[in-house]
Amino acid sequence: PAAPIPGQDRTAQWVRADRDRLIHPNLPSGRTDRTVIVEGRGCHVRDSRGRRYLDAAAVLGMMQVGHGREEIVSAATAQLGTLECFHLWESMSNDKAIELAVRLTDLAPAGLDRAFFTSGGAEGNEIALRMARFFHYRRQQPERTWILSRRTAYHGIAYGAGSVSGLPVYHEGFGPQLPHVHHLTAPDPYQNSAYDGEDVTEFCLRELRETIERIGPDRIAAMIGEPVMSVGGAVVPPPDYWPRVAELLRSHGILLIFDEVVTAYGRTGHWFAAEHFGVRPDLLVTAKGITSGYVPHGAVLVTEEVAAAVTGSTGFPIGFTYTGHPTACAVALANLDIIEREKLLDNATTTGGHLADRLATLTDLPVVGDVRQIGLMLGIELVADKESRAQLPTGTAPVAQALREDAGIILRGNPRSLLINPPLVMDRATADELADGLHTVLARVEPDGRVRP
Numbered sequence: 504p505a506a507p508i509p510g511q512d513r514t515a516q517w518v519r520a521d522r523d524r525l526i527h528p529n530l531p532s533g534r535t536d537r538t539v540i541v542e543g544r545g546c547h548v549r550d551s552r553g554r555r556y557l558d559a560a561a562v563l564g565m566m567q568v569g570h571g572r573e574e575i576v577s578a579a580t581a582q583l584g585t586l587e588c589f590h591l592w593e594s595m596s597n598d599k600a601i602e603l604a605v606r607l608t609d610l611a612p613a614g615l616d617r618a619f620f621t622s623g624g625a626e627g628n629e630i631a632l633r634m635a636r637f638f639h640y641r642r643q644q645p646e647r648t649w650i651l652s653r654r655t656a657y658h659g660i661a662y663g664a665g666s667v668s669g670l671p672v673y674h675e676g677f678g679p680q681l682p683h684v685h686h687l688t689a690p691d692p693y694q695n696s697a698y699d700g701e702d703v704t705e706f707c708l709r710e711l712r713e714t715i716e717r718i719g720p721d722r723i724a725a726m727i728g729e730p731v732m733s734v735g736g737a738v739v740p741p742p743d744y745w746p747r748v749a750e751l752l753r754s755h756g757i758l759l760i761f762d763e764v765v766t767a768y769g770r771t772g773h774w775f776a777a778e779h780f781g782v783r784p785d786l787l788v789t790a791k792g793i794t795s796g797y798v799p800h801g802a803v804l805v806t807e808e809v810a811a812a813v814t815g816s817t818g819f820p821i822g823f824t825y826t827g828h829p830t831a832c833a834v835a836l837a838n839l840d841i842i843e844r845e846k847l848l849d850n851a852t853t854t855g856g857h858l859a860d861r862l863a864t865l866t867d868l869p870v871v872g873d874v875r876q877i878g879l880m881l882g883i884e885l886v887a888d889k890e891s892r893a894q895l896p897t898g899t900a901p902v903a904q905a906l907r908e909d910a911g912i913i914l915r916g917n918p919r920s921l922l923i924n925p926p927l928v929m930d931r932a933t934a935d936e937l938a939d940g941l942h943t944v945l946a947r948v949e950p951d952g953r954v955r956p
C-alpha cells in the first residue's frame with residue numbers, strides 16, 4: 504500500500520461527489536467527513552489518501568478469509584468465463600449451485616439437508632419467514648402465522664426481516680409492518696437487572712411460555728433468533744437458553760429459525776454457532792461469510808421435513824432472479840476451501856481467546872462494563888456508570904471515530920457496545936495491534952462519552 508502520487512489524489516473530488524450523489528445508510532446529513540476505501544489485503548485496508556487501517560469489523564462481519572485473496576479472484580474469473588449466470592427456476596439448474604448445496608448441507612448440523620440460495624441476509628430471513636408460514640399452510644394449519652422474535656434482534660431491513668428485527672428505528676416511519684409478529688426479551692447476562700432478579704433463562708422461558716399460551720400454540724408458525732446476537736452487542740446467551748427454547752417450541756410444533764448471517768462459517772469457532780448449543784434449528788439462514796463478502800450471496804438450510812412441505816407436489820412457488828447464481832456459488836466454494844485448508848475455525852478460537860485475554864483488563868477502566876467473546880466475535884460494552892450499567896450518553900460512535908482517526912482501527916458499534924468481528928485469518932501480531940489500539944483509546948474515554956485528546 505502506498506500514498507497516491509502527488510497531483511493524483513482524487514479524494515476531494517470523490518468526497519464532494521459522495522456528498523452530492525450518494526445516500527448512505529445511517530449518516531446524518533450534517534456530517535461531511537468521508538473515508539474512501541480503495542484497497543484491501545488480509546486484515547488491512549487503505550484509504551484514498553494512502554492511510555492504512557486495521558479492518559476489525561471484517562467489513563460488516565463477513566470477510567472470513569481476509570481481503571485480496573487471489574484464489575477467489577481466480578475462481579470468480581474462471582466462472583465468469585464459463586457460465587457467468589443462470590437460474591434455478593422450474594427444472595433448470597447449474598453445476599456450481601448443485602456443488603455448493605451438497606457442500607453446505609454436508610457441513611451443516613445433521614438434519615439440515617436442503618439449501619435455498621439468496622443474495623444476502625435479509626433475503627434469507629425473508630425466505631425463512633415465508634417458508635415457516637407456508638410449511639404450516641401446506642400442512643393444513645394456515646392459522647399458524649405468528650412469528651416470535653426478540654426486541655434487540657437484527658435480521659436485516661427487507662419488510663419481513665425488518666418487521667422481526669427488534670429496535671424501533673427499523674419500524675418508525677416505515678408504515679405498517681408485517682402483522683402477527685411478537686417481540687420477546689432477549690437474554691443478556693450483563694444487563695441482568697432487566698430480569699426482575701430472576702435467572703435470565705428462567706425469565707425468558709417463562710415469558711416465552713406465557714406468550715405461547717396467550718397467542719395460542721396453534722397460531723404460531725416460528726420463532727426466529729440469532730444464536731449469538733451480533734448487532735445487538737455480541738451477546739452470548741446462557742448455555743441452557745437455546746436448548747430449552749428449542750425443546751419448548753418443538754413440543755408445540757413451532758419451527759425454530761436460526762439467523763446465522765454473522766455467526767456461521769467459523770465466526771464463533773464452529774461452522775455454525777448452533778453447534779455451541781447442541782441445537783438443530785428447522786431453518787438456518789446464512790449469508791456474509793459464505794463468500795467472505797467477495798460477491799453477495801446467502802443460503803437458507805432447512806430440514807427434509809420443511810423442504811418436503813414447502814415444495815409439496817406443486818413446488819415452492821417463489822424465488823429470486825439470482826437464486827443459485829453460479830458465479831456467487833463458485834466464489835462460495837473457493838471461500839469454503841480456504842476456510843477449511845487454513846483451519847480458520849481453529850484460528851477463530853485461538854486468536855479470539857488470545858484477544859479476549861488481552862482485552863480482559865479493559866474492565867479495570869471506569870467506562871468498560873463488560874468484554875464478551877466467542878471465537879472472533881467480541882463485544883465491549885461501554886458504560887457511563889458501572890453501578891447502573893447505563894450506556895454512554897453519546898453512545899459508542901465518538902469512540903469508534905477516535906479508534907479510526909487516532910489508532911487506525913475500523914470497527915462499528917451499537918449505542919452500548921463496540922463490535923469486533925475481524926477477519927478469521929487474523930494472526931497473533933495483528934490481534935496485539937488491535938488490543939494495543941483499544942487499550943490506548945479506551946483509556947481516554949470519559950463517562951460522559953467524550954474522548955480526551
Ligand code: PLP
Nearest residue numbers: 623624625657658659733764765
Ligand atoms: N441478520 C443478521 C444477524 C445480520 O447481522 C444482518 C446484517 O448485518 C442481516 C441479517 C442482514 O443481512 P443483509 O444486510 O445481507 O441483508
